[in-house]
Amino acid sequence: MTAHLLLVTLGPVQDFIAQARRTRDLWYGSYLLSELGRAAARALVDGGAKLVFPSLATGDPQLVTCLAPLRDDNTPPQNIANKLLAEVPEGIEPQQLAKAARKAVADCWRDQVAAPVKRKCSGLLAQNIDPVWNEQIDSFLEFAASWLPLGGYAATRRQLEQAVAGRKLLRDFDPWTQGRGNVPKSSLDGARESVLLPPRQRAIDNAGRYRIADGEQLDAVGLVKRAGGEPDQFVPVVNVTLASWLSRASQVASTELAALETACRNAGVSRVARTDLPCVSPFAFDGSVLLQSRWRSVFDEQGLQGDPEAWGRRHVRPLFRKLDEPYPYVACLVADGDRMGRAIDSLGSADAHRAFSKALAGFADAARKVVEQQHRGALVYAGGDDVLAFVSLPEALACSDALRTAFESAMDTACGSLAPDKRPTLSVGLGIGHVMESMGDLLTLGRQAEREAKRDRNALAVLVDKRSGGSRVWHAQWSTHPVRKLNEAAMLLRDRIPARKVYEIASILRRLPKPDDASGDGWPRVLALDVKRSLSRIEGADLRPEGVGLSLDPNTGYAALYAQIEAWVARLLIARTFERAAIRERRSPEGAA
């Protein structure tokens, strides 16, 4: 029998990860897919195959199961992507190897991941739930594999990609046969039935430990995501949101912060165990207590005693005499390589592809350092060319830029033979939403922003979704220095131009005709004069258009002028979010609330 190339893919990925209400749902969903990929990789290697992607050889420690966020040596496990490529030597039947990988993944999911959760959550589960549980667990995984005799490497790999892509156009499924009927559906996706008891019959300790709210319903897969890890190993997104603020607070209000920590300890507020992360180290308790609007909910959800308002006034308010209250918005960062397929197509051998895989794994390591160590964020996933993370707003732009630089460096190593303009680039989306939105909704914002960045590729896009309604998006290619432009715009808003003036200029644009509808020659002059007049009315500022980055020359034509002002407005309104998130110290305690 000849040697073969074997391609294996696992799913579901995007939807499964996005079905998340809490941080632990999102993190564990992502982690779980990586562990299932690891099980498949292990089965392929054990069966005699040589992995190409991921590039892990027999005996590599990254093939060992890791059921915690960190390995014994305190390093996080390498993320394994959901697509695996392997060389199958002569004498090994590729179909049998694919079946072995499928069985290994299914066994890992059912026995190592789901079964322990079912045991420890028995106090939450409805009566006679086994048939429903088994059906939901057993129908969850998607698997597709294809293999061909290994001729020319590049051509064979491409044929396999086509075969699997064609196969995945049929997502075959069975109907539900074990439903309970008129019971609520999962709060995460609404697809599967809840496996939980009615709220009042649930074991209180289990419900509290896994933060299952009374109105919340979880199916078997959702419960595995929620209860699959130890609760305090996850960093609540609110702590990431406040990471920069807390870091500053630890410097300028250390006494007040220490007092708050003591109060949290005494009251029994949930702890966060990952004090090795810079986003947690200044304050190792659930950061929700720093948001006034969450005081009551924190006490209810965590079963704390006492009056939440009085507790907050006594222990949290003192911090607000030193720093303005934190701005409760967070950035979901989604990054993805551009034109990766073209680069992989140019690899002529399995060894070249392995080297490429290693360089990508190196980028994933670098991404973790950039997000977690350099910018106080929390990394959900970094594997291949994909990055998913949460970052506080004061760090988000710099973090995006640093990731872009790290990716360029990795591609210099991986694709040294390609001309620089042919190497893959990184598009980064920052979806900014309120900290109280579900993790799934925040992730959706991040992905929308990433899609915007992908319009031009090699770009940054920022999407701001305000809780009070409405969203805005702005994107620019890295070559135009978008981070510098947004920072400059934020400074402009802080020092020279009030935000309402930007809205006023936006209103001028709305009142004038769109360039396609404008007839006559006078419109450029009208537009330029109106904007100049608006700027000149800023009290005491005496602003000229050039001073705020506008060049209002009517001779450039109406369409160009309109587009320039429109882009300026969009940039400033996005920058306003970053400006509002800037951390401000209070000079005078009397001025505080």
Next chain:
Amino acid sequence: MTTTTTRLALVPRDGFFAKDGRGWHTSASGRGHGLDWPWPSTVLGALRSLWGRGEETRSNTTFTPDDWRSRTQPIHLGRTLVLRREHGAAWRVEDATWPVPLDALWLEGRQEVHRLDPVKPIAPTLGRDDDEVRESLWRPVPDDAQKPLAAPRWWSTEEFVSWLAGKSVSVRREALTTTRRVQVHVGIRPEELTSDDGVLFSHDVVETLDPGGEWALGVEVALPAGELPKVATLGSDSRLSRVEPLPTTLFDPPARVLEAFRASSVGLRLVATSPISFEKGWLPDGFVNTNGEYRGRLAGLNVVLRAAFVPRPIHVSGWDMAKGEPKPTSRMVPPGAVYFFERTDGQPFGDAEAKALWLTALGTRTDEGFGRVVPGVWRPTRNNP
């Protein structure tokens, strides 16, 4: 109780919110997530409410939950359409709008939509379980390594009919789409009487009115006698919809599709236009493994299933208003799925079959409006893998 088939358009005046199976506890503050178009069962619920309210008014009584169940039981939903027209215009055949089928692919830099045609597999595959017949179904071989672009949700009748007739379709500059927004409800801090950012709750709203026109739901429904109110309520927060009569012609098969079949079509592609509930999930009812192929009957003919392009299932549940409890969940084939068939006798499909299959219902729960499909021509390519 005798019923009469009536054709109506429900024209939302303030968008709609058709909540999906998730409850309100999807975020810390309460967030309801909505569908981008209501399930047929939701539309049927709206029609039952419409007729029932008219009946309550006529009889000057208030129905009990049991009355609602029994008296509206004969109301069945037939064919449904997604409609969009210019403001102020009467309804025309061209106003029907269709889900974009899964065999249509958008690729960067192309002026025309790429058509995915299945051929015999180029390489062996393995799926989630062992089913050799399923693995031997035909598949497309994408001729371009680039990732496809996101497909639009809807096509106009002109575009859809061209596709079904085997003609090319140009890529539009702007996609036909509804606008979705999040409606936020404000909470007030009682001690300060100011808005409390922490206790807002919100839900999706799909807007159906825009400067270019308005969207509506076209239905064919079996109703008992009685005059209908002019205004219906639709979806999770009972948003108002105007009720308008609809011409029969909107539901007729387009002449271009029939002509294309008249010119002979060796193969048949069936496109789902509403969710379909099959007893075996993705596999059409009545199709069984016969000598290594899935064979069954369609429009009175023995056929073989050559290929199936089916996305992940959609999960259809809902809320039983009369019983006050959630309905069970069904996994269904989504609109836009495409099935490819050939006749076992090797003969072509004709316009008679096309006419019979136009907006016909397959599968189960068809009296609730599920299971509608339309036919298109297909010229199978015989490759030599």
